[in-house]
Amino acid sequence: MKKFIVSFNYNGFAFTAKVFIHKHGNTIVYSTQVIEDYLNYMFENKELIFSKEPDGYKLMLFTGATRNEKQRSELLDWHIKTEFIDKTKSMYKQTFSMS
Numbered sequence: 001m002k003k004f005i006v007s008f009n010y011n012g013f014a015f016t017a018k019v020f021i022h023k024h025g026n027t028i029v030y031s032t033q034v035i036e037d038y039l040n041y042m043f044e045n046k047e048l049i050f051s052k053e054p055d056g057y058k059l060m061l062f063t064g065a066t067r068n069e070k071q072r073s074e075l076l077d078w079h080i081k082t083e084f085i086d087k088t089k090s091m092y093k094q095t096f097s098m099s
Helices: 037-043
Strands: 002-010 013-024 027-034 046-053 056-063 072-076 078-085
Touching: 002 056, 002 072, 013 037, 027 037, 027 046
Parallel strands: none
Antiparallel strands: 002 013, 002 078, 013 027, 046 056, 056 072
16 A cells, blocks of 8 residues: 655645555545644544546545535645555545545
């Protein structure tokens, strides 16, 4: 499994996140986990989604996951800090997205 440590800014704070990229057959699974646990309240009712688009990889903050909210997404400016390969077979549970 490939892992990236990425950095991004949101609401005036600098964050780092782990992005896990796992290929299983023809499916590629991306999952993200924000490293700064003490600021998790800033991401309540929001999903951090890393996806591959035709014009490159994007990091988006998706809001409005409940039925009563209007769904919207915010494109986040990000860059890779570190890339490495990990042989860990399990995925982390905190935040998960599929592409």
